Amino acid sequence: MSEPMPARGFPPAEFQTRITRLQTAMAHAGHSALLLTSSADIFYTTGFLTRFWESPARPWFVLIPATGTPIAVIPAIGADLMGKTWITDIRTWDAPFPEDDGLSLLSDTLAEIVPETGTIGLPMGLETQLRMPLADYTKITQTLAPRRFVDATDTVQRTREIKSEVEIRKIRATCAVADRAFARISDYAAEGRSHAQVFRDFQRVLLEEGADWVSYTAGGAGQGGYGDVISPAGDQKLIAGDILMLDTGAVLDGYFCDFDRNFAITRADDAAKRAYDQLYQATDHVLATLRPGHRACDVHAMFAQSLTAQGATPGAGRLGHGLGVTLTEWPSFTPHDTTELRAGMVLTLEPGVEIAPGRFQVHEENIVLRAHGCELLSTRAPAALPILR
Amino acid sequence: MSEPMPARGFPPAEFQTRITRLQTAMAHAGHSALLLTSSADIFYTTGFLTRFWESPARPWFVLIPATGTPIAVIPAIGADLMGKTWITDIRTWDAPFPEDDGLSLLSDTLAEIVPETGTIGLPMGLETQLRMPLADYTKITQTLAPRRFVDATDTVQRTREIKSEVEIRKIRATCAVADRAFARISDYAAEGRSHAQVFRDFQRVLLEEGADWVSYTAGGAGQGGYGDVISPAGDQKLIAGDILMLDTGAVLDGYFCDFDRNFAITRADDAAKRAYDQLYQATDHVLATLRPGHRACDVHAMFAQSLTAQGATPGAGRLGHGLGVTLTEWPSFTPHDTTELRAGMVLTLEPGVEIAPGRFQVHEENIVLRAHGCELLSTRAPAALPILR
Known part of the structure; x- marks a missing residue:
């Protein structure tokens, strides 16, 4: 009667297609990179699946550059699991670290892929939430200036809403x-x-x-x-x-x-x-x-x-x-x-x-x-x- | 062997004690009100317990005034359940409402309880997240100016961390x-x-x-x-x-x-x-x-x-x-x-x-x-x- 259960996970081609679709939308919106912080957006772009999100202790970041593959900037505890996904550029810090909980690593990585005249897309609209401390977000907007953070809700939602x-x-x-x-x-x-x-x-x-x-x-x-x-x-x-x-x-x-x-x-x-x-x-x-x-x-x-x-x-x-x-x-x-x-x-x-x-x-x-x-x-x-x- | 399971919920006195402790910390920090958006902070102050938080569709707000009892500013779908808690001041809107998803109701309520010279405490630090769209947060910081939003992580954490x-x-x-x-x-x-x-x-x-x-x-x-x-x-x-x-x-x-x-x-x-x-x-x-x-x-x-x-x-x-x-x-x-x-x-x-x-x-x-x-x-x-x- 019922179909057999689909195989676990997805082939890399599925993620590559998602990223290409995101990057097309990013180019259209003029984003130099996307900053993703939510479990859903990170799972969608990387395949990183864990119930560990239940702990509010640590922020997790995935960056989608204008071209090329995503970069994970994550707590060291996630390196092993992220290493099993299609992501190869994984940068970690030993979280939680109160004085600098991944913030300088995130800033450095964003500065590397976003020119000073560029914009960083971040979902800011209806049905989105920023999953990192607000004070840390305020800090990186200052550190990364004159780069600007802009709303990327449409970029993410118009991509994710069409299922393969x-x-x-x-x-x-x-x-x-x-x-x-x-x-x-x-x-x-x-x-x-x-x-x-x-x-x-x-x-x-x-x-x-x-x-x-x-x-x-x-x-x-x-x-x-x-x-x-x-x-x-x-x-x-x-x-x-x-x-x-x-x-x-x-x-x-x-x-x-x-x-x-x-x-x-x-x-x-x-x-x-x-x-x-x-x-x-x-x-x-x-x-x-x-x-x-x-x-x-x-x-x-x-x-x-x-x-x-x-x-x-x-x-x-x-x-x-x-x-x-x-x-x-x-x-x-x-x-x-x-x-x-x-x-x-x-x-x-x-x-x-x-x-x-x-x-x-x-x-x-x-x-x-x-x-x-x-x-x-x-x-x-x-x-x-x-x-x- | 084991103790009987404790009765469900808490008596109003438990919440009153929590609010008094929060308000003492708020007075010390100089906050005119606290704005709470997370399921944990809202459950802690009101007793509002639901798995509905699993849906990212709607923001929920609880305000703790400098004196008096909390005010819930929430989607109408939560009115019935919030009405069963000790909270009596419950203001609702029909969420999700794209043009104004509770924002004017939230602004009006904050303007009512916070003087123009006052500050609104909001958890912004380590292990906290703002559970509302970032763009909406930016909007209310402008609407409510010259009132200032300041970090209330300590106020909330030093209170919540001591269990009754x-x-x-x-x-x-x-x-x-x-x-x-x-x-x-x-x-x-x-x-x-x-x-x-x-x-x-x-x-x-x-x-x-x-x-x-x-x-x-x-x-x-x-x-x-x-x-x-x-x-x-x-x-x-x-x-x-x-x-x-x-x-x-x-x-x-x-x-x-x-x-x-x-x-x-x-x-x-x-x-x-x-x-x-x-x-x-x-x-x-x-x-x-x-x-x-x-x-x-x-x-x-x-x-x-x-x-x-x-x-x-x-x-x-x-x-x-x-x-x-x-x-x-x-x-x-x-x-x-x-x-x-x-x-x-x-x-x-x-x-x-x-x-x-x-x-x-x-x-x-x-x-x-x-x-x-x-x-x-x-x-x-x-x-x-x-x-x-």
Whole structure:
């Protein structure tokens, strides 16, 4: 049934293609180099994959020159692992070193590859964060003057958002892990089990089904629908009439899935079944309609129109987003995001409806956008609300 | 045997004490307000606990005024959960909103509580990161001028690093989860099992033993010792003579443990046993010697001297660090960190030795520093290298 799991990692050619695409965008934007500090950008350009990012102690830097291959300026503890990637220019310091935590090494390297008249691109925009101490950033902007730091959000996002076929295979494999975990729902969710136990077991089953780790699970449960979907699970027990939603960002070889499933506990009232059907129909509508050239805000409008036409009240907030090497990537399906959707983007379709004040249902699928339209990466949810008896 | 698990969350008095301590430090530093953006600082001051931070899409802000209670300026999706904490002043916007992603709401709120002559403290130093788009930060520094943004790393770190008794109980409970998972090592590690399977099962067992989630696992395995300790597990199998190290940052109610255990597979050579003994003795030495008033660098020296006196070569890098609401906290046991160690700090003791070039063994325990010395939070490792037959 399922495809074999893709081989670990990527061939150097995959990274070379990524760097060439970045360098083309850099040339267009006039950046002499890119400075990358986030785990996602560094994994994307080098293949450096570790859970060590969980420790905030040390900054990590990767520089993309205008031509040639990336340079890693990293704590010595990462030299061995970085040495196993395609990166050959690896410069290290013994971090953490309070007086100079890699800063002079970083400055020297940037000065080497960026002329004094040049600019250094750094992601500074929406959905980006600078993963280094702010005071150190301020210092290098002074040290490296007259070189200027400029926003490179577009350069990075327009590159990363188009996934290669091998990336798409990775995300499909991660989605398959979650598919299998959801298929085993009866093993771990039933009337009388506590939310905390169900959330814990859901993670256990994701691991059993092949996740390397489980970076995110969320969910909600309540009579006929749920409110908040970002709280940790409590000790209350599932009761008949609850709608249980489980959502996961499991990780396989550095790539995330991000979709949810809804289940009724023992029985479902008509309003919950109707909401499920409305969300299912709205998702079918977008699956059939969405094409490259639509904008992010168009997807929001498609969902809102389909739900409203069915007499439902669309949920607030965004109704889907990008997906890949982080749990969520840009763009956001809101009325305000005008990002153009292009073939090769991996996206979540995530409509929600408000059944009653504070009572919601949210439905989510993962897709890749192709020239002809949507291709599912998650196995489509059941057409009717499943009832766990 | 083990203590019952502490109740979830904290009473409002715990947070009030934290805020009073922060405000005392703020007054001393002359900050009119603190701006907090990281999950750890926001959890610490409000109790807002969610895995939703995994999504980089939205910034979150908490302001600590010079007097009074914190103000949350957050995406609307978090209003429900924040409303369950002790925070009452919660201001929201419908994020993500590209043109103004909470920025005017944040500016207005800061302008309300900080006089034009005042300063806004923001952690900018070592081991801190600004979790908001850099371009937005630059904008508010201009909007809010002549108010100045200044470094508040000390204010936050000197407060957070002293744990309350209820925090210490939480960390002890998380350590107990890992203790139980390590005690079951024979269930999931043996000759012939792949590294990937062992790492995956270790996480599964941590969940079974009560972890809410597993934010970090790492490890290594190799003949007589291991090299790199930050790589993901590969498909190679454990073989006789391997030393297997597993390290975990499991999470219970928002608090981490961070310690490792070493195991020999089927048999152990003398060098591996000797390294284990040396690390065990060095740890005993620090457990017996460390007192409030020592500096972080003194701990490094204690380890280095004990290991060197035993004829061992101390590993490079830091030999321990703080622990709490993130996997690692400051200070760092390096020769360069002069942070004073005080009663109430929760710390990891993490000596390593280099057995041969590129072959290491690392040993780790978690402690709380008391007026009289170290109190273990992890159950002390076995006195001799355990052999899994």
